[in-house]
Amino acid sequence: MSSEPDLQLAAEAAYAQGPPQSVRLLLWRRFLRHRLALASLLVLVLMAAITLAAPLIEAALGLDANRVDLFALLAPPSAAHPLGTDELGRDLLLRLLYGGRISLAVGLAAALGAAVIGTALGLLAGYYGGTLDALLMRLADSVIALPLLPLLIVLVAVDLTKLGLPEGLATSENVSLYRIVILIALVGWTTVARLVRGATLSMRTREFVRAAEALGAGAPRVMLVHILPNVVSPIIVATTLSVGNVILLESVLSFLGLGIQPPIPSWGNMLTGAQELIWTAPALAVWPGALIFVTVIAFNFLGDGLQDALDPRAVT
Amino acid sequence: MTRFLLQRLAETAAVLLLMSFLIYGLIGLMPGDPIDIMISANPDLTPADAERLRKLHGLDQPIVARYWAWLTAALSGDLGYSRLFARPVLEVIWPRLGNTVLLMGISFALALALAFPLGLLAAVRPRSGLDHAINLGAFAGISIPPFWLAILLIILFAVILGWLPAGGMGEEADGLWSRMSYLVLPVATLTLATVGGLIRFLRAAVMEALRQDYVRTARAKGVSRARVVLGHALRNAMIPVVTILALNFGTLFSGALITETMFGWLGMGKTIYDAILGNDFNLALVGLLFATLTTLLANLLADLCYAWLDPRVSYK
16 A cells, blocks of 8 residues: 555645645735736837837828927917927927837847847856956946946047048938947946856856867857857846836936937937926926836836746845 | 055056046047137137147147146146136036035935835835835836936926925025025935935845845844844845945936036036036046046945955955
């Protein structure tokens, strides 16, 4: 007579009663947290969809986002202008949608650029170690430690023609867009680089990596095929969180008149003029900021939720 | 210890020197040069005069030679004149440095005073209602654009309620209390913009410390919960927290730049911003170097605190 069936019965009976209250509570709370991340994802998808549909909404309203209407300055919300107009009589809703396109695109592009740079440098530092590692990490430390915003202001103010860029390109309308994406990517890679370096360091001596090396895989193959897939989750988490940060940084620079240059709207530069209009038209100052706030917090919640899901060991 | 300190001081000086060259080069890349500004101010100048002036001021020299001339002058105490204020750069900077220290000091102290109890409360009751509320608040603080927060505070307290001035610094003749009222909104903005990150970090550090074996041992030996949290967990959590506090100094400075610009508070951040926008090359250069120097010193201080708090670390 073996006692195995009895044990199984006991286990089944315990399972039928459901997990203990505390675990259920724990799962419920976890779910709650993830629901916040889920809701954030929904908000972001919705936001992206609406801003992408801006031309359609423009057509449906029968308006032109860039048309200045001097007879309808700072008009209150109406059927023609759902959110009213700005200080030049342009439709506020459409400006917000087109500004959102820019802010979201800049956030995604710069965060992805930073992630690519950070991943590459982190892999190299972690895999090769030694002097390269020491140099790269020292560089990362310095970039983190510097007062970023004042230095970015100088970098943004640099005259591109003095760098040898052709006049036509340096003064084209979109140059402020590319410049901000490149600059933020160039200063934003440090977090990802540190995470990837740490993960690579611990992977480097694992059996599967040693096996690949023994079978003759070259360094690029080991890094990209064997190590990279194993360090992907911290990259995803850090990049999601950094999209929010980039959007914030872009909005600050644009607000200060140094980021995205008008007439291209961005949520940040829409607030530049709003400060003088606080007394007459506070609504102008509220809308773009509220959208930045909602977008950034949604990215942060999403990143937090992803961290919970992808990295259960991390304390969040 | 002395050797470590000397080595770090030498490193700090080296980084500062490198940064001074980089910033000097970047400022040289900004649009226009001092002679262009003279020409725009005085239409009688002919191109030949401009050429002669460039030669006179050494602007036809290569960048390294110009930097060397600036450096030798700077090391002998001559940092040049500010174009905007028509006074020696240091005379402009000293009082403003004091204003920034006042703003940053009060805000940082307030942020710490808020973050410690809130972060601890959240950490000892993870996933409770209180924890969720504190966490939400912290995320909101991280995600709100600081300049927008400033605008909202101005709308509420200066425009609607009329309780506080919307900006400026008050007159010498005003009483102490009325001058203090100018500090309230800037301090509130900078504190709220800083406190969220601190809370999140403290919470994570204390939670991590509470999971350690020595905490369980202490509890098993009958040490009270409060004593374990304050005496064991918090003390150990201080090690990462102090590092982050010092690393956050650069971020705090960036926040101060935004806050000072929003409220017309005459501090270093606003000075740097105005100098860069106003082509005040000397002032911008020295301002940026001061900002870099203070950040580097904060990092050095963090390293020293690290050794002081953690007996396992020794810098022999």
